[in-house]
Amino acid sequence: MQERTTAVRVAGTDASAVVEGVEGGDVPVVAVGSTGARALEPLLVATHDGESAFVTNASASDVEAAADALDDGGLPGDADARVTHDAAPTSLPVPDLEGFAGARSALARCGWIDPADPEAYDAAVGFSDADADAVLDAAEGLHGRGWGDWSADEPVADLWAGVRERDDPAVVVVNAHGNPGDALLLESDPYAVLDGATAAARAVGADAVFVYASEGDEAAVASARTAADAGDFDVPVDVVEGPAVYRAAEPTMAIEAIEGNHRLEARLRPPGPDVEGVYGDPTVVHTARTYAHLAGALHEEASETRVVSVTGDVETATTLELAESETVAHAVEAAGVDAFTAACVGGKFGGLTTDLDVGIAPDALAEADLGTEGTVEVLGDERCPVAFVGQRANVASETNCGRCVPCREGSTQLTELLRDVYDGTYDEAGIEELSRVMESTSICAFGRHVPRTVRTAMREFDEAFEAHAAGDCPSGICTVDS
Ligand code: SF4
Secondary structure (H helix, E strand, C coil): CCCCCCEEEEECCCHHHHHCCCCCCCCCEEEECCCCEHHHCCEEEEEECCEEEEECCCCHHHHHHHHHHHHCCCCCCCCCEEEECCCCCCCCCCCCCCCCCCCCCCCCCCCCCCCCCHHHHHHHCCCCCCCHHHHHHHHCCCEECCCCCCCECCECHHHHHHHHHCCCCEEEEEECCCCHHHHHHHHHCHHHHHHHHHHHHHHHCEEEEEEEEECCCHHHHHHHHHHHHHCCCCCCEEEEEECCCHHHHCHHHHHHHHCCCCCCCCCCCCCCCCCCCHHHCCEEEEEHHHHHHHHHHHCCCCCCEEEEEEEECCCCCEEEEEECCCEHHHHHHHCCCCCCCEEEECCCCCEEECCCCCECCHHHHHHCCCCCCCEEEEECCCCCHHHHHHHHHHHHHHHCCCCCHHHHHHHHHHHHHHHHHHCCCCCHHHHHHHHHHHHHHCCCHHHHHHHHHHHHHHHHCHHHHHHHHCCCCCCCCCCCCC
16 A cells, blocks of 8 residues: 555544544545544644645544545645645654654654554555564664563663573563553554564564553554454464553563463562563563564664653643653643643652653663653642652552562551651651662562652652641641641
């Protein structure tokens, strides 16, 4: 299939409902996946003659009007943004609208190509046929993205070389559980993820690929299933759903879910999955973002970018992609957020901060004691940071897998220590010591990350903790014993 140079695309999870029944005449009208800028959706993109016009929150009549305009050789006149570009673009021209930040590499085709059509990906990019050595070369410098990646913030190539040297057939896992960026990629450009994953399978000598996603991300699961069925891959690709709980993204719990175990517990390590993974075979576990970046590197589109999702107290969550040189503040501004109390950066148990002028590259985030999950959870004006961390500790105590004492008992004790603040006792040293133990001895990243939210909040909002212990909530939100 050739790239469509004149077409009306409607981007969004529910784009099909808008497109249904629209008569486009000779103009193709195509429903595509979300761009990540979900507040703008359905987002109409009318493309003709090297220019695209964007209409936000489009209706069926907008689609009809755009198709008529294209049929007459023009673009719709009432567009919210316009972009000039190549005559035959193969990725979404990036508009100057909230929800977009300029650089798009991993997300380049989200909201542009038909996610159900392998020929659309083949025409736009072309499936890689790189051999194992070429894939390993392309992966040089590639680091795993997100806490669901066994190589989180670490280079993947060395691990792959070790897996490749083992005699057993290996397994490749795409862990798209829980992160909005991973879910977006599965929903809107699943073939990029599978192009990367099947290339990784060649690199490590794998005879199976499993795509693992949360049952709560229904659009992602459906799109992944369609892509797995319709694609022509040299290894079998299966899609497995896991429960919609945060801990289920932990790489060894992903393996447990793939094996059909309903009681999700993290596995003891060593050995790690690269030695003993799915059904005992050496297994590489990376997020959908990591594989999409690998696909980009294989097609010489590698770029230093990060997929970031802005969630929390925002009207609509947004996933965007920025250059690694950008800051968390830029991500939040690009998502259209202008007021907040703080942000929890880097996952459910990320670091809490008011200073968003921090680079989004992993080193900068780690130096600032923030997380690298690729999420920024905004806390709006009406939020109390002390209440927030108390609730988060409680979530940890109720949803950990129970496998190890530091996390199981530690998160319960942490919750109690935070409750004590409301009763007049702020045991700062006790919380810090407990945090140190949890961070250094918990089996998996879930427990190691839990104290970070509390620790960073204590540093940033020390006066608020002291005030609560003295019987006052500065935000006026909490009921405190005085
Ligand atoms: S750290 Fe928590 S989630 Fe991980 S194994 Fe221990 S109890 Fe389970």
